[in-house]
Amino acid sequence: MPFRPFFCAIVSFSLTCTLAMHIKRSSSCQSFSSTFPVSSVSSRSSSDDVPTSPFVAISPEGSYRAGNDGLELFLQRPDGHITTRGGANDKVADGATINSTFTLLYGKVTYEVLSPLVAGVVTAVILIADEHDEIDVELLGGDPSHWQTNVFAPSPEDKQPLWGVFSSIEDVPAAKSPDASINDFHKYSIDWSADRIVWGVDGKSVRTISREQTRKNGTLHYPSHPARVQLGIWDASTPVGTAEWAKGPIEWDKAPKMMTAIIRSVEVECPNF
Numbered sequence: 450m451p452f453r454p455f456f457c458a459i460v461s462f463s464l465t466c467t468l469a470m471h472i473k474r475s476s477s478c479q480s481f482s483s484t485f486p487v488s489s490v491s492s493r494s495s496s497d498d499v500p501t502s503p504f505v506a507i508s509p510e511g512s513y514r515a516g517n518d519g520l521e522l523f524l525q526r527p528d529g530h531i532t533t534r535g536g537a538n539d540k541v542a543d544g545a546t547i548n549s550t551f552t553l554l555y556g557k558v559t560y561e562v563l564s565p566l567v568a569g570v571v572t573a574v575i576l577i578a579d580e581h582d583e584i585d586v587e588l589l590g591g592d593p594s595h596w597q598t599n600v601f602a603p604s605p606e607d608k609q610p611l612w613g614v615f616s617s618i619e620d621v622p623a624a625k626s627p628d629a630s631i632n633d634f635h636k637y638s639i640d641w642s643a644d645r646i647v648w649g650v651d652g653k654s655v656r657t658i659s660r661e662q663t664r665k666n667g668t669l670h671y672p673s674h675p676a677r678v679q680l681g682i683w684d685a686s687t688p689v690g691t692a693e694w695a696k697g698p699i700e701w702d703k704a705p706k707m708m709t710a711i712i713r714s715v716e717v718e719c720p721n722f
């Protein structure tokens with residue numbers, strides 16, 4: 450019976466193959482989308498050891514609100530007197546930060562976001578790994594007609610973090626109106642594969658960086674660890690270099706006491722294996 454072993458080999462090969470593909474797919478990327486109903490975000494203090502919600506808040510419960518047609522992220526003025534000296538503030542506001550409880554290793558994430566227009570405030574929708582790999586979309590409240598992209602993965606050879614090295618500034622598309630800004634909803638996307646990252650806005654690709662282009666000083670700085678979706682708003686009013694980048698520090702005598710970024714939706718699309 451020469452046929453049988455051959456047949457078994459085929460069957461077992463294809464079974465193993467199917468199983469391996471299935472495991473790879475489900476552990477590295479699950480397609481997902483949310484418009485942030487109340488139950489989508491649990492507070493970190495909630496008693497579940499492993500939250501069953503897709504998102505968990507890192508910041509206190511009052512720092513965000515889900516369920517009102519999106520996720521509102523708040524940044525609140527610090528208490529007391531705030532002094533600005535040498536281009537930085539002596540107090541920094543706490544802003545909301547939300548993590549996904551799932552991770553993905555490669556896939557496309559689309560964030561629909563509106564940012565407040567206050568200089569010194571940064572709205573960040575990113576992918577971040579425990580190993581500190583990051584792929585970023587950042588909206589600077591002081592630069593309404595642009596958005597920034599960045600990628601960062603530390604190498605043991607680095608003397609210092611290469612925060613600014615792979616960043617880039619993009620235009621907010623003016624298709625809808627000539628004064629389009631980050632204060633309108635736009636869809637920002639990060640399409641991440643093993644060999645390149647493509648950033649896009651409103652369905653149009655605007656920047657690609659290849660794995661090889663992240664080589665600096667002989668080592669690669671390409672994100673390659675499972676990453677969480679992280680959504681946040683933060684006060685970039687110190688130190689001076691950060692405040693300068695963000696066109697801050699925040700001028701609290703003019704700025705509202707509370708600022709809000711809104712994430713209307715997040716979608717994860719998985720690569721086709």
Ligand SMILES: *[C@@H]1O[C@H](CO)[C@@H](O)[C@H](O)[C@H]1NC(C)=O
Nearest residue numbers: 493505507548577578579677
């Ligand atoms: C949020 O994500 C960061 C980056 O991966 C991680 O260091 C942190 O532990 C996460 N926190 C929670 C509560 O998930």
Ligand SMILES: *[C@@H]1O[C@H](CO)[C@@H](O)[C@H](O)[C@H]1NC(C)=O
Nearest residue numbers: 606607608609665666667668
């Ligand atoms: C460049 O890499 C070498 C090791 O290959 C390391 O000793 C050196 O500190 C690195 N330089 C910088 C600027 O990171």
